[in-house]
Amino acid sequence: MSAPVKYSSQREAILRFLKSRKDHPTADVVFHHIRKDIPNISLATVYRNLNQLAAAGIILRLTTDGKTDHFDACVEPHYHFCCRGCNGVMDIDMEPFPELTKKAEEVSNYKIEQATILFSGLCDCCKDKL
Amino acid sequence: MSAPVKYSSQREAILRFLKSRKDHPTADVVFHHIRKDIPNISLATVYRNLNQLAAAGIILRLTTDGKTDHFDACVEPHYHFCCRGCNGVMDIDMEPFPELTKKAEEVSNYKIEQATILFSGLCDCCKDKL
């Protein structure tokens, strides 16, 4: 889980792909897209690199109620929404409330390093269907 | 995943155990504790009942960065903290911000049913050790 020290074209392709997407793909989605350019890339390589990049703070891992993690190339603090219809993960474009973390730290005495705010419900598409 | 319709002593024991705990045990922890009273209870029964109770809104499922879910007998809206040292999940005793959800719904157009706020970092114990 250490930061990458040697270049690899696979890692570059993975990061490039993630940056090109506004949604937040799962490892499997990344894998299947990268395969178009690098047909023999291994799923393990995708996971390894996503983990490395996340550990290095270059990308963000999003753990939602679903069982599969999603990944986000935007590491600026922002909020997410997970649709219980399609399991898609989208951004919520509102400015973060830093006072939330401050308040929580005051109240708890814990060393709070991160605040994850995840909304859930139904997205535009699923709102109508369900 | 439907609500329970028949009584079972196993379910009662699981719910009673959950209510007795301030931390938020995993299915496995519930299983091992219930086993002291009901030695031949099955892990599947624990999972089945935790799922039912959560679906019925009687308990809360907490999905954290760790790989295993935690369960909470308190369904009042409140915030949680997950320690990256010991993977424990604790309550944060501060009043919720309902305006968060309202704002997010305005901005996004999604039907937001739930807001999950999860802080993470180091708890009192792990703060010193790490």
Add this chain to the structure above:
DNA sequence: CTTAATAATGATAATGGTTACTATTATTAG
């Protein structure tokens, strides 16, 4: 108090996302 219908259980196999392992390949410093 039976009895019949069926929900719940225990035991265990299966599933699915993720990680570990290992021989091979690619990068990089000297």
Add this chain to the structure above:
DNA sequence: CTAATAATAGTAACCATTATCATTATTAAG
């Protein structure tokens, strides 16, 4: 160019959770 070693591909293993199914327990009706 060469040696050292990080990264990879392919695949087996892992582990939390779920599905399956024969058996048991609950419950409503007679």
